[in-house]
Amino acid sequence: MKNRYLHAPVVLVTALALGGCGALPGTGGDGTATVTVWLMKDSASDDFVQRFTRDFERAHPSVRLHVKIQEWTGIGQKVGAALTSGDAPDVIEVGNTQVPQYAASGGLLDLTLQSLRDWGSKDWLPGLAQPGNVDGVQYGIPWYAANRVVIYNKDLFGAAGITEPPTTRAEWLTDTAKLNTGGKQGIYLAGQDWYTLSGFIWDEGGELAQQSGGDWTGALATPAALRGMAFYKQLQALGNGPKNADEATPPQAEVFAKGEVAQIIAVPGTAKAIQKAAPALAGKLGYFPVPGKTAARPGAVFTGGSDLIVPKRSGHRTEAVEVVKELASAKWQQDLAATMSYVPNKPALAAAVEGQAGTAAMARGAAQGRATPNSPQWAAVEADNPIKPYMTAVLTGSDPRTAARTASSRLTALLFP
Numbered sequence: 001m002k003n004r005y006l007h008a009p010v011v012l013v014t015a016l017a018l019g020g021c022g023a024l025p026g027t028g029g030d031g032t033a034t035v036t037v038w039l040m041k042d043s044a045s046d047d048f049v050q051r052f053t054r055d056f057e058r059a060h061p062s063v064r065l066h067v068k069i070q071e072w073t074g075i076g077q078k079v080g081a082a083l084t085s086g087d088a089p090d091v092i093e094v095g096n097t098q099v100p101q102y103a104a105s106g107g108l109l110d111l112t113l114q115s116l117r118d119w120g121s122k123d124w125l126p127g128l129a130q131p132g133n134v135d136g137v138q139y140g141i142p143w144y145a146a147n148r149v150v151i152y153n154k155d156l157f158g159a160a161g162i163t164e165p166p167t168t169r170a171e172w173l174t175d176t177a178k179l180n181t182g183g184k185q186g187i188y189l190a191g192q193d194w195y196t197l198s199g200f201i202w203d204e205g206g207e208l209a210q211q212s213g214g215d216w217t218g219a220l221a222t223p224a225a226l227r228g229m230a231f232y233k234q235l236q237a238l239g240n241g242p243k244n245a246d247e248a249t250p251p252q253a254e255v256f257a258k259g260e261v262a263q264i265i266a267v268p269g270t271a272k273a274i275q276k277a278a279p280a281l282a283g284k285l286g287y288f289p290v291p292g293k294t295a296a297r298p299g300a301v302f303t304g305g306s307d308l309i310v311p312k313r314s315g316h317r318t319e320a321v322e323v324v325k326e327l328a329s330a331k332w333q334q335d336l337a338a339t340m341s342y343v344p345n346k347p348a349l350a351a352a353v354e355g356q357a358g359t360a361a362m363a364r365g366a367a368q369g370r371a372t373p374n375s376p377q378w379a380a381v382e383a384d385n386p387i388k389p390y391m392t393a394v395l396t397g398s399d400p401r402t403a404a405r406t407a408s409s410r411l412t413a414l415l416f417p
Helices: 046-059 074-086 096-103 154-159 169-179 193-204 223-236 252-256 268-275 317-327 330-340 348-351 356-365 378-384 389-395 399-417
Strands: 035-040 061-070 091-095 141-147 149-153 209-212 215-218 263-266 283-287 301-307
Touching: 035 074, 035 263, 035 317, 046 061, 046 317, 046 330, 061 348, 074 091, 074 096, 091 096, 091 317, 096 301, 096 378, 141 356, 149 154, 149 268, 149 356, 154 169, 154 193, 154 283, 169 223, 193 223, 193 268, 193 301, 193 389, 209 399, 223 389, 252 263, 252 268, 268 283, 283 317, 283 356, 301 356, 378 399, 389 399
Parallel strands: 035 061, 035 091
Antiparallel strands: 091 301, 141 301, 149 263, 149 283, 209 215
């Protein structure tokens, strides 16, 4: 997942005591070990990495931590090659939904053998922990998350007499209908925003795909999934979003910036693009989690973000695991969340972003977050993505069950290894 701003690669020094004697790969003549960490561009600021390094090396004085910043473009092929090379890095940050495909290569270290309970694994956000766990083996350790919220125009809400954001789906539909008058759009929701649809399907108890006996099959035609699509259709009709395009065509921020749209569903960072296009909207934007079926909890949302993995071919497995453990710890999770406006890997740590309205709303929603099916073939699904034309078909009047069966059949074919 692409994040924020980060500059040139940083080479830093940390430490961890090494047992044994003699020079290991990446070990200097003085007994120090160089542990290489790949972080993705914009995942952490230079200052954060420097703070982490200073603290880590005070506690572990015999490891050099070499942090290399990687570009998102082409990273899948680069990580895949690294996992089979004789010179693999020791720790790699990867997108949470990418873990299954890397695990399928056989090149990841099984981290289930670590004391994950001591790491607080039972409290990890499911949207990060679940895709990191393949066939009962934890390969990916949750690092940070991000997800969609509702960004709204406070002036338009006030003009419609809405003083508090809705907390249930029913209230959301009622309020959005009130806002969808006088030439205004109650919500701008593109017809192929399948990430948002996923949340509605999960809220209904449905799935995009189901696994049985090791095989994956499309599940869009189940009653629960069809209920999720029906709600999407209701909500999408309360605006003029295109039925045959996703949220990037045209970009939601550009549409919202014109001042005629009351709500969009997007990551909080979209607010920057809105305010850049329309400075007059600064201070007039509000945020709330995607509402759920009841006020007891927000709706389910797709969770993006990153996990940390350790290649089997790491020359410093023990040291690499220690680095991962520290990056995933409460101290550094809260630091990263506050610094970068991310959601930490446990709901209990969300207080770190309470002063940031958009991120705080995101954190509340993340507690109900999910990820795409953890099939190693899911990248092929997103490349072809039969969910998008399915949505357009339903929104333009096709029979939902027939369209869902067609899309599910295509999902099954793509998920078959």
